[in-house]
Amino acid sequence: MEVRGQDEEFAVGCILSIKTTFGEEFQAQIIAFDRASNLLILHILLGFLFIKSQDGVKPGSASGQKRNIRLLKVDYIKEFTFSGQGEDPLDVKKCFLDLNTLQAREEAAIRQAEIDAERIGVGVTAEAQSIFNALSKTLPVRWDKTVIVVMSEVRVSSPYLPESVSGGTPGANERVRKVLELEKRRLQSRN
16 A cells, blocks of 8 residues: 555554455554554554454454554555544553563563573484474473483483483383384484
8 A cells, every 4th residue: 555645644643444455454543654664553442353254254352451552564454544533642641561461471481481491402413402302292301411301210312212211111111212213214314
């Protein structure tokens, strides 16, 4: 969509009814418009979000007092109509940040990053990491330096062959050996 000469229609605070090329229909207030990237920053007005599906047009979710912000390239706007001028969306006195929710999200992200970091072997080959990843899809695994510990009892040492499996019950050993054999075959077929 061409926006030159339509600056007043993309002014901060304007409320637009928008239809996108994706079949979405919603009302939004303009927070900002970046001419260089042709990008609108919109505050979606939740009571007015409609999603077209095979079952017809359905209202979108309107959960609590949350603000849904969306970045939308103007090229993806099929059509729009000016619905009015709202209050300044950038008024600092009316902005609300739920610090408890933000802190909880930060803590969850840190915990997830720590979990992800523990899944990366230090001083191991790419093949060893691939074997670890394959085992982790179906079994609880962790690294103990360069040894893969499966189900807290079975240990797989370098060179990570079925013969390298030790500890645990015979059934657990057999299961780990099978996964190792399959992963080794998969890695060899890839090379």
